[in-house]
Amino acid sequence: MNTKRELHILEARMSEVMDLPQPYLLFLGDTTEKGYAKTAFGLRDWATDRCVGEWSCGGATVTTGLPRLTPKEARARGARALVIGVANTGGVISDGWLPSLIEALESGLDIISGMHAKLGDLPQLKATAERHGRKLIDVRTPPRNIPTASGVKRSGKRLLTVGTDCAIGKKYTALALARAFTQRGLDADFRATGQTGILIAGGGIPMDAVVADFEAGAAEMLSPDAPAQHWDVIEGQGSLFHPAYAGVSLGLLHGSQPDVIVVCHDPDRQYLLGHPFLLPDILETIDMNLRLGRRTNAAIRCAGISLNTSRLKADEASQLLADESARLGLPVADPMRAGAAFERLVDGCLEN
C-alpha cells in the first residue's frame, strides 16, 4: 500500500471539505462575560499552536491570556486569519466590532466566523474584503456538491462520539481521544462537524447545516478512505433521542460507519437541554446506536462512556467513574481528568 500517495489523496479531498487559513488571531469583540468567549477559549486550549495572539475592541475585559497583538503585529508573526472567538445573544456581528474587522482585512488577514449572521451580508465588510483580496469565511456554510451517501464501507478506522443529549461533551471527548491516540504514536485526525470544532481542526463540515438528503453523504465525505491503521475521530452531533436533531445524529452515524462509539453523558442532567424530555438511559443509548449503526458497519462496538464530572471533587469523580464502570461493564472516564480511567477508555477504543 502506498501510504504516502493515499494520504496525499486524503488531503486533496479534505480541501474540498473546508480548509481554513491558519494560524489565527483570536478576536474577543467588546466582551465582558467569559461565557460568551467559549470559542476563543476552545481554540486556545485545543489549537494552541495555531493561535498567535488575541485582539479586542473598546470595553472588552475578557482575555485568553495569549499575547495582545494588533492585526498588523499578528500578520507579522504569521497569522493568516482573524477568528471571531465570541458569540453574543442573537449571533449578530455588532457595529462596534466593524472598525476592528476592517483593520484586520486591511492588515492582510482573512476573517473567519462561526456566527449565524453571514460576514458577506455586511456591505462595508464585503467591500473592504474585495478591495484587499481577502476572504470572509463562514464556517456554518457547508461545501457545495455533497453527494448522497453510497453506504459503501471505507478503509481506515473510525470512532464517533455519540450522546444522550446535545452539548454534553461530544466535541471535547473526540478532541481528547484524538490527542491521546496521537500521543500513543497512532496516526489520528479529529474530524469536526460543528462550527467550534471546525475552527479548532481548521476544517470539517457543519453537519447541521447540510440539506437532509445529503446528511449521510456529507459524513462520508468528511472521513474519506484512509490507510488501514489511520483513525478518524469524529465529533458527534445531537442525539438519536432528541426530538429536533435525531435525524442529524442518524445521518452522521450511518455516514461515519464507526468501528467504535463512545457515549457521552452528564450524570447531573435529567432532562434534554431546553426540552421537557427525560434523558435516555446510557444502555438504551448504546443499544440504539449499535443497532442503527450496524447497517453500515456490522463490526460497530461501544468502547466506553465519557462522563462530565466537572461539578464533582476529584475523589467523588473517581468514585462515580469506578461505580459506573462496574455497573456498565465498560471503561468510564471523564476526558477532562487525565489518569488511569481515561487511559482505560483509550485502551478500550484501541483494542481488537
Next chain:
Amino acid sequence: MNTKRELHILEARMSEVMDLPQPYLLFLGDTTEKGYAKTAFGLRDWATDRCVGEWSCGGATVTTGLPRLTPKEARARGARALVIGVANTGGVISDGWLPSLIEALESGLDIISGMHAKLGDLPQLKATAERHGRKLIDVRTPPRNIPTASGVKRSGKRLLTVGTDCAIGKKYTALALARAFTQRGLDADFRATGQTGILIAGGGIPMDAVVADFEAGAAEMLSPDAPAQHWDVIEGQGSLFHPAYAGVSLGLLHGSQPDVIVVCHDPDRQYLLGHPFLLPDILETIDMNLRLGRRTNAAIRCAGISLNTSRLKADEASQLLADESARLGLPVADPMRAGAAFERLVDGCLEN
C-alpha cells in the same frame, strides 16, 4: 372547541407551507415514453378534479387521456397554472419546451415544476414571467423560516406511512388511506412531503430539501395542531434502514408524532433500490419505527402493512395478503386493490 376557528388557523398556517395555484393544465413536453410522465399520470389519478386538461409540444406521443387544451383555452376553463408533468434524464428543462412555457405565461398561467433545475434559472422564462406578473414555482424549494422542532405533542390524529425502502408505495398508500378516510365521512388531509405529492395535494414541504437541523421542525410545521378528530395522513420518505436517507425518515417520524404507522413493502424487492443492502424485515421495520417514534408520541402503534402486489394476478395477490396477515397478526392490503383486505387495513388505522 371552536372547530371553525381552529380550521381557519390551520389553513392560515398551511399557506406558509406552500399553496399552489390550481386547477392545473398538465404539460407533457415532447415525451414519447410513458415512464417519463409519471407525475402527469399521478395528477390525473389523484387530483382529477383539479386537472382541466393536457398540453404538449411537437413530437409528444404520450397522453393522459384528458382533453387537449392550449394554455389560452385552459385559462378560459379556470386553469391557474401549467404543471410540468414529465421528467427527463438529468431533470433539466429542454429548450424545445420553452415556446410552450412562454405561451403559458403569456396566457395568464403560472408555471409549476418539480424538476431539479430551477425555473427561474432560465433567463427567458424569468423575463417573461416578470413582464406578465406570473409566478415560477419550484416545489423542491422548502419554505423559509422553518423552526427547529419543539417535540411538543400537537392536537388531532396523525398517520405516517413508513417503508422498508425508498420508492415502495408510501405516497400512494397515504393517498389511498386519506381518500378512504374521507369516503367514510372523516375529516382527513393528505400531507405531502415530496414533489409529486405536493403537486397532487396543492401544498406540502419537500422534506428531503430541508436543512438537516430543521427536518423535524418542518414535519411539525406540515401537520400543525388540528381538531381532535381530524386526521393528517402524512406521506413518508425513505427508510430508517436506508444508508443515505435514514436521517430524513427519522426527522419526519419524530416531527410527525404519528398515532398510527403503516409499513409499505414490496415482497419482490430483495435489495434497496440501487444499493447492495438487503431490505429490512417487516417486523424489524415495525419495531424500529415504534421504538424511535415513541419518543414524541408514546401511543404510536402499527395498524398494518401495505404490500405492492402489482406483479401478481388477483388470486395470487389475495393469497399473499392473507398469508402475510396471518403471519404478522396485522391487516395486510394492497391499496391499489380495493376490497375486503383494504377495508380491514382502514379499520385497523381507525380503531381506538
